[in-house]
Amino acid sequence: MPQNKQVLLDNRPEGEATAANFKLLTTETPPLQDGQVLVQHHYLSLDPYMRGRMNAGKSYAQPQPLGEVMQGGTVGEVVESRNPRYQPGDKVVGMGGWQEYGVVNADQPGALRKVDTTHVPLSHYLGAVGMPGVTAWYGLVKIIAPKAGDTVAISAATGAVGSAFAALAKARGCRVVGIAGGPDKCAYAVNELGYDACIDYKVHADAASLAKALKDACPNGIDGYFENVGGMVLDAVLLRMNAFGRIALCGMIAGYDGAPLPLAYPALILVNRLKIEGFIVSEHMEVWPEALAELGQLVGSGKLRPRESVAQGIESAPEAFIGLLKGKNFGKQLVRLI
Amino acid sequence: MPQNKQVLLDNRPEGEATAANFKLLTTETPPLQDGQVLVQHHYLSLDPYMRGRMNAGKSYAQPQPLGEVMQGGTVGEVVESRNPRYQPGDKVVGMGGWQEYGVVNADQPGALRKVDTTHVPLSHYLGAVGMPGVTAWYGLVKIIAPKAGDTVAISAATGAVGSAFAALAKARGCRVVGIAGGPDKCAYAVNELGYDACIDYKVHADAASLAKALKDACPNGIDGYFENVGGMVLDAVLLRMNAFGRIALCGMIAGYDGAPLPLAYPALILVNRLKIEGFIVSEHMEVWPEALAELGQLVGSGKLRPRESVAQGIESAPEAFIGLLKGKNFGKQLVRLI
Numbered sequence: 047m048p049q050n051k052q053v054l055l056d057n058r059p060e061g062e063a064t065a066a067n068f069k070l071l072t073t074e075t076p077p078l079q080d081g082q083v084l085v086q087h088h089y090l091s092l093d094p095y096m097r098g099r100m101n102a103g104k105s106y107a108q109p110q111p112l113g114e115v116m117q118g119g120t121v122g123e124v125v126e127s128r129n130p131r132y133q134p135g136d137k138v139v140g141m142g143g144w145q146e147y148g149v150v151n152a153d154q155p156g157a158l159r160k161v162d163t164t165h166v167p168l169s170h171y172l173g174a175v176g177m178p179g180v181t182a183w184y185g186l187v188k189i190i191a192p193k194a195g196d197t198v199a200i201s202a203a204t205g206a207v208g209s210a211f212a213a214l215a216k217a218r219g220c221r222v223v224g225i226a227g228g229p230d231k232c233a234y235a236v237n238e239l240g241y242d243a244c245i246d247y248k249v250h251a252d253a254a255s256l257a258k259a260l261k262d263a264c265p266n267g268i269d270g271y272f273e274n275v276g277g278m279v280l281d282a283v284l285l286r287m288n289a290f291g292r293i294a295l296c297g298m299i300a301g302y303d304g305a306p307l308p309l310a311y312p313a314l315i316l317v318n319r320l321k322i323e324g325f326i327v328s329e330h331m332e333v334w335p336e337a338l339a340e341l342g343q344l345v346g347s348g349k350l351r352p353r354e355s356v357a358q359g360i361e362s363a364p365e366a367f368i369g370l371l372k373g374k375n376f377g378k379q380l381v382r383l384i
Numbered sequence: 385m386p387q388n389k390q391v392l393l394d395n396r397p398e399g400e401a402t403a404a405n406f407k408l409l410t411t412e413t414p415p416l417q418d419g420q421v422l423v424q425h426h427y428l429s430l431d432p433y434m435r436g437r438m439n440a441g442k443s444y445a446q447p448q449p450l451g452e453v454m455q456g457g458t459v460g461e462v463v464e465s466r467n468p469r470y471q472p473g474d475k476v477v478g479m480g481g482w483q484e485y486g487v488v489n490a491d492q493p494g495a496l497r498k499v500d501t502t503h504v505p506l507s508h509y510l511g512a513v514g515m516p517g518v519t520a521w522y523g524l525v526k527i528i529a530p531k532a533g534d535t536v537a538i539s540a541a542t543g544a545v546g547s548a549f550a551a552l553a554k555a556r557g558c559r560v561v562g563i564a565g566g567p568d569k570c571a572y573a574v575n576e577l578g579y580d581a582c583i584d585y586k587v588h589a590d591a592a593s594l595a596k597a598l599k600d601a602c603p604n605g606i607d608g609y610f611e612n613v614g615g616m617v618l619d620a621v622l623l624r625m626n627a628f629g630r631i632a633l634c635g636m637i638a639g640y641d642g643a644p645l646p647l648a649y650p651a652l653i654l655v656n657r658l659k660i661e662g663f664i665v666s667e668h669m670e671v672w673p674e675a676l677a678e679l680g681q682l683v684g685s686g687k688l689r690p691r692e693s694v695a696q697g698i699e700s701a702p703e704a705f706i707g708l709l710k711g712k713n714f715g716k717q718l719v720r721l722i
Contacts, residue, residue, distance in 0.1 A: 306648070307650065307651060308649075308650065310646050312647040312650075313614065315633050316633045317662070321659065322661075324654035324656065
């Protein structure tokens with residue numbers, strides 16, 4: 047049985063998450079039972095939603111239990127199987143967690159899915175052709191529902207969700223404006239991801255200043271907005287939304303550390319007759335096949351070339367995750383485990 | 385030509401609206417042109433939306449022009465006609481403004497509508513069977529879209545919109561909970577309007593206290609909420625919304641005087657996957673016939689018995705309007721002009 051290095055949640059953050067919230071442990075993988083497979087993880091996905099689960103309080107999902115392996119999406123290869131539907135060598139995506147190996151009851155619905163790496167690199171099944179990509183698709187297609195010519199905007203523009211959002215929105219004839227942190231990310235958004243413009247929120251001290259920059263980047267106003275961040279960025283966008291605009295609320299990373307994060311001008315929702323909808327993509331499994339088909343085509347045809355930030359080794363996962371929460375990643379944040 | 389007493393907007397409020405913002409004027413009604421009718425107003429409607437239009441800033445409608453007659457809904461009787469479709473004696477509803485008589489280009493679409501007072505008193509066409517009733521209908525039916533057994537709530541529960549909302553929601557098998565100011569209004573809401581419970585927001589110092597009262601009144605949480613008020617009340621309701629709840633945002637009267645009115649916990653929109661939609665009923669004219677038919681039936685059958693607060697004489701309109709903004713009215717606020 048292989049040695050399995052794991053990262054557990056040791057204690058809950060008070061304010062910002064730190065490396066001291068996690069604990070590294072080495073165990074031996076247990077022998078397989080009938081129906082189980084042993085998966086060697088090639089990549090672990092790090093995602094902002096994990097921060098919410100580190101808190102004890104009510105959220106849409108159960109909190110991450112203390113003393114257990116951190117939950118998270120993984121891609122890897124079957125190395126041993128006692129399940130007739132899986133063979134060693136199969137490439138699979140699942141929720142293997144922050145560890146090098148996973149023992150999976152492969153008959154459990156949704157536990158494991160075989161993927162084809164002919165046209166799509168394995169790691170992309172954790173990003174553009176995985177949960178983040180479908181997240182972008184759902185918010186854009188089902189909530190924002192843009193017409194050709196609409197202006198749509200997104201925060202965290204160069205992340206895994208943002209990259210997919212830009213490609214999906216361009217394919218629908220939209221003007222796409224990103225909001226990201228720093229000149230490098232903004233240049234990358236325009237030069238590589240197809241954004242028509244990208245605003246560096248870090249050079250703006252308040253919502254009014256950011257709103258002015260949005261006015262220049264969105265001369266016809268904003269018809270649809272995909273929110274990953276909250277706080278000042280959301281306040282600024284609300285000032286530029288057109289009548290009957292739609293806001294897909296996917297994340298409010300700015301408030302994950304527990305700081306108060308009020309919305310300054312909620313009356314604008316009324317004045318501009320906006321629709322705001324919060325959503326979690328895992329509650330809309332019915333759209334995944336259609337979304338993954340489009341996302342796979344965009345990647346296969348080169349129209350969506352997502353960037354990845356790759357940390358090496360499971361030991362690096364906590365620091366990489368904390369960096370992600372601070373926007374230090376550039377593109378989809380992964381941990382390579384082989 | 386009859387003398388016509390009018391109320392004009394003289395200057396814009398700084399902070400709270402006051403009687404000094406208005407000016408009373410007496411003019412003579414001009415001779416009719418072809419196609420026009422002269423309407424003697426029986427009742428003027430006072431509505432919270434008028435406060436927003438007194439400001440100069442951007443809102444969903446043009447600001448009320450200075451030096452002109454205050455806009456507003458009216459019911460009355462045709463007293464002179466140079467339009468073949470109208471005869472003296474016809475009862476009509478229109479936007480006659482804060483004045484005793486109106487000269488109307490009756491062929492202009494939407495300018496005037498004849499109404500039948502056989503089963504519905506004329507004044508109710510400004511309330512339950514008029515704009516406020518349709519407002520309640522649209523928010524409940526088109527945005528909240530409740531199932532039987534859902535819990536729905538509304539602020540300003542005993543006003544014109546709230547009264548209609550309660551009857552419409554009960555007809556759909558909902559538990560209906562009101563929020564109103566003072567024990568008299570709360571008792572009236574439960575005893576006369578059919579609310580299952582009504583909470584007096586005035587006895588609660590903050591959102592946490594009000595949220596606790598809501599928990600008692602809504603043991604299964606809140607599935608749909610109709611917002612007329614904003615501020616602390618909205619913060620409290622957000623704390624009790626169920627997953628996938630819907631909020632129809634119709635008014636934020638608490639912020640009409642220009643005071644900042646932030647939303648304390650916007651992350652709850654995401655955590656509970658809420659849908660929030662702002663709307664203005666005049667932009668949805670397609671629902672009016674269906675809504676008015678149901679509202680007329682509810683009034684005709686006695687299931688909706690809306691209360692009215694009636695001020696006498698056009699001179700009393702400014703004070704009655706200021707009272708409305710402070711919640712001093714009890715039911716639909718009207719001014720009787722005959």
